[in-house]
Amino acid sequence: MNMLVACAEKFTINGAFRLENHNNSPNCMINGILKRYKEYLPITGDTPIFTIGEGDTPLVESANISDSIGCASLHFKLEGCNPTGSFKDRGMVVAVAKALERGVKSIACASTGNTSASAAAYGAYCGLKTTLIVPKGNVARGKLAQAVAYGAHIAMVDGSFDKALEIARELCLKHPIELVNSVNPNRIEGQKTAAFEIVEDLGDAPDHLFIPVGNAGNIVAYWKGFVESRRREDCNKLPILNGYQAEGAAPIVTGKPVDFPETVASAIRIGNPASWAKAVSARDESGGIIGSVTDDEILAAYRLLASKEGVFCEPASAASVAGLLKQAKSGIDFSGKKIVCVLTGNGLKDPDIANEIEPTSIGEYAAELESVEEALSLA
Numbered sequence: 001m002n003m004l005v006a007c008a009e010k011f012t013i014n015g016a017f018r019l020e021n022h023n024n025s026p027n028c029m030i031n032g033i034l035k036r037y038k039e040y041l042p043i044t045g046d047t048p049i050f051t052i053g054e055g056d057t058p059l060v061e062s063a064n065i066s067d068s069i070g071c072a073s074l075h076f077k078l079e080g081c082n083p084t085g086s087f088k089d090r091g092m093v094v095a096v097a098k099a100l101e102r103g104v105k106s107i108a109c110a111s112t113g114n115t116s117a118s119a120a121a122y123g124a125y126c127g128l129k130t131t132l133i134v135p136k137g138n139v140a141r142g143k144l145a146q147a148v149a150y151g152a153h154i155a156m157v158d159g160s161f162d163k164a165l166e167i168a169r170e171l172c173l174k175h176p177i178e179l180v181n182s183v184n185p186n187r188i189e190g191q192k193t194a195a196f197e198i199v200e201d202l203g204d205a206p207d208h209l210f211i212p213v214g215n216a217g218n219i220v221a222y223w224k225g226f227v228e229s230r231r232r233e234d235c236n237k238l239p240i241l242n243g244y245q246a247e248g249a250a251p252i253v254t255g256k257p258v259d260f261p262e263t264v265a266s267a268i269r270i271g272n273p274a275s276w277a278k279a280v281s282a283r284d285e286s287g288g289i290i291g292s293v294t295d296d297e298i299l300a301a302y303r304l305l306a307s308k309e310g311v312f313c314e315p316a317s318a319a320s321v322a323g324l325l326k327q328a329k330s331g332i333d334f335s336g337k338k339i340v341c342v343l344t345g346n347g348l349k350d351p352d353i354a355n356e357i358e359p360t361s362i363g364e365y366a367a368e369l370e371s372v373e374e375a376l377s378l379a
């Protein structure tokens with residue numbers, strides 16, 4: 001009998017799944033979002049507490065890019081270090097725990113890839129049937145491979161993410177299936193914990209937060225997290241939010257939905273964000289902006305992060321840094337400012353884009369010391 005089944009039987013109450021204390025064994029080194037931030041999340045005595053290692057991601061100080069920005073400090077929040085390689089895990093663990101609490105047996109989402117990988121992983125861990133509705137041909141290869149490996153049911157539809165979300169919403173209204181997209185408020189609750197971690201690590205909120213925007217849930221979640229931290233007096237200020245969409249998928253910037261969104265950053269190829277209005281409110285309350293960056297700017301930032309900072313993120317994530325570089329180039333003075341860029345997903349998710357990077361030096365040599373020395377110009 002596997003540990004989860006044993007655990008599920010032990011903690012089944014009224015037919016509902018309970019995983020309480022599942023990760024309390026002395027050998028377990030990780031706390032996870034549910035346990036660590038229990039008092040700030042919608043958790044009751046009946047909510048199962050479990051983790052597959054989400055949260056507690058590194059806030060890494062920039063080694064080389066910060067000089068060109070002229071700021072006091074620049075940090076990268078590495079959300080690609082979450083168990084499925086993206087920030088989605090923070091929200092997914094809360095959404096799935098709350099669904100289990102109500103006895104739900106089946107979850108579904110629409111996705112550009114990361115939400116689906118995350119839902120599939122937590123669904124697998126908790127023994128739930130997981131259905132993913134994804135835009136055919138528009139999900140990065142690594143993300144699809146994850147969903148397949150986790151054993152999810154995958155429906156590839158001939159349409160955009162926006163259409164897939166419409167279908168997912170209808171599906172979950174019609175059937176007893178929990179929708180785990182970020183329109184589910186429990187997803188936002190979990191994702192706000194990234195802001196808590198930044199405040200803990202910096203000892204205050206940063207002056208500026210740069211973040212990619214797609215369906216617009218994450219920018220709303222960060223704002224909620226910072227506002228709550230401020231209310232608790234964990235920080236003395238609130239950051240200015242700088243959200244960035246890709247130019248070919250920038251409905252919030254242009255003010256109208258985009259029927260055929262197009263960008264190399266497939267994660268944020270979204271034409272009609274579900275959390276549009278809330279993102280605009282967060283932006284305005286923070287005194288910030290939601291702008292756009294071109295695919296060339298995204299790819300330049302993507303390469304720069306890997307080659308100058310040792311951070312390999314996916315293209316959508318690099319939109320945050322592309323936005324910062326764009327602002328610095330336009331002459332905005334960041335002197336004295338503390339800046340955090342959120343890097344939302346791991347670069348390995350999208351191997352096809354990674355393979356387009358021109359290698360600095362690559363060649364085939366005989367398997368002898370001399371030939372490798374020759375390659376290194378040491379001969």
Ligand code: F0G
Pocket residue numbers: 086088110111112113114115116182212213214215216217218219267268314316317344345
């Ligand atoms: N970065 C990455 C890597 C993402 O996967 C997403 C969204 C975003 C940024 C934007 O976040 O939607 O909260 O504004 N991905 C969703 C998905 C849409 O289906 O995986 P957002």
